[in-house]
Amino acid sequence: MKNALSKSLALITVMTLGACGEKAETPGDINLPNKNPYPSTYQIPESPAFALIGANILTGEGTELTNTDLLIANGKIVAIGAALDIEPDTIKIDAKGKWVTPGLIDVHSHMGVYPSPSTSNHSDGNEMTSPVTAEVWAEHSVWPEDPQFEKALAGGVTTVQILPGSGNLIGGRGVTLKNIPSITVQGMKFPGAPYSLKMACGENPKRVYGSRNTLPSTRMGNMAGYREAWIQATEYKRSWDDYVTDSQAGEDVDPPSRNLRLETLAGVLEGDIRIHNHCYKADEMAQMIDMSKEFGYKIAAFHHAVEAYKAAPILAKEGICGVMWADWWGFKQEAFDMVRENIALVDYAKACAVIHSDDPIQVQRLNQEIAKAMSAGNRMGLNIDAAKAITWGTINAAKSLGLDNQIGSLAVGKNADIVLWTKHPLSIYSLAQKVWIDGNLRFDRFDKSVQPTSDFNLGIISAGEARP
Amino acid sequence: MKNNLLFILLLFTSLTTSAGSILIKGADIYSTNGVLPQSNLYIDNGTITAIGRNTPLTADLEINGEGMSITAGLFNASTHIGTVEVSAISPTVDFYSENEAVTASLRIADAFNPRSTLIPHNRVHGLTHALLVPESGTNLFSGQVGLVQLGNQPKVIHDSLAMALDFTESGIRLAGNSRAAALVQLRQALDDAKDFSRNRAAAMAGDHRDYILSYADLSALESVVNGVKPLLVKTHRASDITTILALAKDFQLKLILSGVIEGWMVASEIAEAGVPVIMDPIHNLPESYESLGARLDNAKLLSDAGVTLLLTGMGGQDTHNAYLVKQSAGNAVANGLPKSVAIAAMTSNPAKVFGATVSGDIAVGEIADLVLWGGDPLEMTSEAQLVLINGEVIPMESRSFQLRDRYFKRLKKN
Numbered sequence: 001m002k003n004a005l006s007k008s009l010a011l012i013t014v015m016t017l018g019a020c021g022e023k024a025e026t027p028g029d030i031n032l033p034n035k036n037p038y039p040s041t042y043q044i045p046e047s048p049a050f051a052l053i054g055a056n057i058l059t060g061e062g063t064e065l066t067n068t069d070l071l072i073a074n075g076k077i078v079a080i081g082a083a084l085d086i087e088p089d090t091i092k093i094d095a096k097g098k099w100v101t102p103g104l105i106d107v108h109s110h111m112g113v114y115p116s117p118s119t120s121n122h123s124d125g126n127e128m129t130s131p132v133t134a135e136v137w138a139e140h141s142v143w144p145e146d147p148q149f150e151k152a153l154a155g156g157v158t159t160v161q162i163l164p165g166s167g168n169l170i171g172g173r174g175v176t177l178k179n180i181p182s183i184t185v186q187g188m189k190f191p192g193a194p195y196s197l198k199m200a201c202g203e204n205p206k207r208v209y210g211s212r213n214t215l216p217s218t219r220m221g222n223m224a225g226y227r228e229a230w231i232q233a234t235e236y237k238r239s240w241d242d243y244v245t246d247s248q249a250g251e252d253v254d255p256p257s258r259n260l261r262l263e264t265l266a267g268v269l270e271g272d273i274r275i276h277n278h279c280y281k282a283d284e285m286a287q288m289i290d291m292s293k294e295f296g297y298k299i300a301a302f303h304h305a306v307e308a309y310k311a312a313p314i315l316a317k318e319g320i321c322g323v324m325w326a327d328w329w330g331f332k333q334e335a336f337d338m339v340r341e342n343i344a345l346v347d348y349a350k351a352c353a354v355i356h357s358d359d360p361i362q363v364q365r366l367n368q369e370i371a372k373a374m375s376a377g378n379r380m381g382l383n384i385d386a387a388k389a390i391t392w393g394t395i396n397a398a399k400s401l402g403l404d405n406q407i408g409s410l411a412v413g414k415n416a417d418i419v420l421w422t423k424h425p426l427s428i429y430s431l432a433q434k435v436w437i438d439g440n441l442r443f444d445r446f447d448k449s450v451q452p453t454s455d456f457n458l459g460i461i462s463a464g465e466a467r468p
Numbered sequence: 469m470k471n472n473l474l475f476i477l478l479l480f481t482s483l484t485t486s487a488g489s490i491l492i493k494g495a496d497i498y499s500t501n502g503v504l505p506q507s508n509l510y511i512d513n514g515t516i517t518a519i520g521r522n523t524p525l526t527a528d529l530e531i532n533g534e535g536m537s538i539t540a541g542l543f544n545a546s547t548h549i550g551t552v553e554v555s556a557i558s559p560t561v562d563f564y565s566e567n568e569a570v571t572a573s574l575r576i577a578d579a580f581n582p583r584s585t586l587i588p589h590n591r592v593h594g595l596t597h598a599l600l601v602p603e604s605g606t607n608l609f610s611g612q613v614g615l616v617q618l619g620n621q622p623k624v625i626h627d628s629l630a631m632a633l634d635f636t637e638s639g640i641r642l643a644g645n646s647r648a649a650a651l652v653q654l655r656q657a658l659d660d661a662k663d664f665s666r667n668r669a670a671a672m673a674g675d676h677r678d679y680i681l682s683y684a685d686l687s688a689l690e691s692v693v694n695g696v697k698p699l700l701v702k703t704h705r706a707s708d709i710t711t712i713l714a715l716a717k718d719f720q721l722k723l724i725l726s727g728v729i730e731g732w733m734v735a736s737e738i739a740e741a742g743v744p745v746i747m748d749p750i751h752n753l754p755e756s757y758e759s760l761g762a763r764l765d766n767a768k769l770l771s772d773a774g775v776t777l778l779l780t781g782m783g784g785q786d787t788h789n790a791y792l793v794k795q796s797a798g799n800a801v802a803n804g805l806p807k808s809v810a811i812a813a814m815t816s817n818p819a820k821v822f823g824a825t826v827s828g829d830i831a832v833g834e835i836a837d838l839v840l841w842g843g844d845p846l847e848m849t850s851e852a853q854l855v856l857i858n859g860e861v862i863p864m865e866s867r868s869f870q871l872r873d874r875y876f877k878r879l880k881k882n
Contacts, residue, residue: 330788428798
């Protein structure tokens with residue numbers, strides 16, 4: 001924590017330098033809020049080195065390798081290649097003829113915050129008491145025993161971003177988790193993963209607050225609501241910047257009062273927190289992009305981007321990921337213009353295309369969702385192969401989370417998040433057979449001792465029984 | 469090759485929709501008798517006239533079906549197609565009523581809109597038929613089940629195939645929020661319907677006792693209590709299934725179950741009672757306390773016990789994407805259900821169970837309701853290449869395809 005604090009101090013010092021061009025003095029007793037008060041306690045369990053031998057690999061970076069070995073040690077991928085020279089005491093797993101992919105990543109999940117059973121006592125995903133609730137953090141709602149997590153794991157999902165719901169303009173912080181069993185959410189938190197902030201365009205916030213006769217009841221009300229929040233955040237950030245500058249100048253100044261809501265928004269303006277923006281329509285995406293420029297922040301991704309194909313060149317230009325379903329539509333007007341080729345077309349326009357579930361059933365079969373999106377693209381002649389298509393649930397997803405240096409592909413030095421499939425991963429008949437996270441086997445379809453189940457299921461599922 | 473085929477079909481369909489002959493060569497044909505590998509199929513003026521090696525070798529449209537497969541058109545056994553356009557826009561939603569005075573008499577087929585944009589979108593992906601099952605808004609009884617055909621002139625084939633009743637926790641909530649209270653209400657309604665049936669003239673003349681339900685609702689229940697029209701009961705918990713089986717026996721009802729997420733726990737009871745089930749095999753989460761036993765091999769376990777399956781799905785996508793019943797079926801197969809059973813459960817079984825005038829099969833003499841798939845019929849990568857409904861070729865046109873084409877043109881210029 002001390003390190004994190006001094007790091008953030010150093011950052012602010014640099015920023016201040018940039019602003020005034022003066023040489024920084026050694027910071028005195030500058031009192032800054034802790035940026036990581038609920039730190040990850042996840043530790044990679046020790047496990048022996050192992051190798052997958054002779055696998056067909058979709059790397060996650062757009063390539064396919066046949067009959068290739070993969071060597072894993074200390075939670076990392078150590079080597080990939082044909083007929084690797086493997087130490088005799090390394091565990092060898094025969095993967096000849098089998099398919100291997102990186103662990104799948106779902107960047108839009110409500111597991112833990114809208115768990116199963118979906119009873120009101122556990123419905124903790126939407127703080128719909130004010131249109132801007134940037135102060136709430138999804139991780140404080142996550143129920144780690146949610147039985148949905150283990151089912152997603154059995155579908156090959158190793159990393160999930162848990163987001164608050166979309167009832168608010170600014171719904172709160174999201175959190176990225178490793179999909180492992182844990183008594184605490186801290187034990188699941190992906191160490192060092194950037195925080196995200198959920199924003200929502202369109203129908204949901206204006207419906208929720210419009211029905212209460214408070215702002216927003218219209219899309220222009222939505223925009224006014226976000227801008228008001230960013231204006232406050234800009235002033236809040238300035239008050240802290242001034243405090244740091246004045247302190248460094250040797251003045252005896254009190255820190256500003258903390259405001260949790262504005263602290264998160266200021267974190268976005270500082271570039272620490274990534275915007276994941278629920279936004280269906282192309283016209284609204286353009287408004288959100290202009291607003292991000294008005295206030296000087298960056299949007300990481302538009303989620304539920306049903307109209308991303310209309311905005312694809314803009315997304316490519318701005319470096320914003322489109323996060324999409326394969327085929328959902330029609331539940332709201334803003335989801336009426338669905339095309340099954342959405343993901344393929346966004347990819348065609350060279351923008352970052354990502355699959356997501358937003359759903360505890362679909363998260364269990366993101367591979368099928370990818371298959372559908374690929375097939376729709378191929379039907380119109382886009383010639384997308386499986387190696388390319390799998391990137392939508394791996395490296396592109398990792399990019400949107402700011403974690404593509406650690407996960408999302410099978411490459412030397414990356415985390416050993418790996419799925420071994422029973423058949424080609426884009427086949428409807430394929431099931432995840434083994435799933436490793438950081439080189440640890442977390443799920444094995446044919447070994448009941450590696451099929452974790454929630455406390456909730458005890459006494460409901462008989463001891464020793466495995467229910468698919 | 470596949471793209472060429474779609475192009476040829478486009479030309480073909482612009483010329484004609486039904487007249488003429490079609491020869492599909494060398495496709496795997498899935499019929500109720502099993503799979504005929506790499507066989508020919510000949511359709512003349514909309515009717516299947518030959519299957520196998522001895523088909524005529526020329527036709528107005530000849531398609532190389534190698535590596536492809538043919539099934540009967542997909543039939544989703546629980547949808548709201550044509551009775552909703554946009555779920556969140558309530559004036560477009562007709563599949564349930566908030567009127568307490570309209571329960572069993574609600575006939576969902578009356579609201580069917582043949583011009584719904586959902587119809588072309590579903591049929592181009594292989595859905596040819598669907599049941600319209602109303603939902604409960606105010607009462608355990610949801611209303612009457614309809615059957616629609618999604619051809620070039622979409623239409624209601626049957627407007628009252630069954631009576632739907634909601635005995636899930638959401639239906640029970642409407643009936644006083646207690647299973648016990650819901651049963652009292654249900655038994656009373658059935659007794660009243662019997663009494664009304666016996667004393668119809670007197671009751672209509674105002675010369676008989678009062679009923680809780682309206683005459684219209686009691687009239688609609690007459691054929692149910694007389695054992696003619698099936699009662700379609702949606703319920704999930706194993707003990708609720710047992711309760712409904714006993715009630716159906718008591719009242720000598722013709723029963724069909726739906727939902728049955730915990731069905732596998734009482735599969736032999738369901739099989740013994742000879743009751744078919746409409747189910748979505750995709751559910752494996754304890755989404756509520758009535759479905760704690762959810763598991764992905766529910767379909768397999770029910771089928772193994774001898775229960776006849778009719779499929780719906782997938783998940784919440786059972787209407788706007790009702791063709792995704794195929795994805796639910798594929799997942800059931802991946803979890804042990806025999807492929808032939810899965811295909812029958814979304815083609816021939818619904819027609820059989822409801823005695824409906826739908827073929828649901830690939831056989832000589834049948835009017836063609838079929839799909840040519842680009843590969844294995846259950847793979848998500850097998851696109852529908854050719855769809856015939858009621859003997860007519862379906863144009864591969866939908867609102868979604870128009871949007872795609874409009875924006876692809878713009879992207880190509882970019």
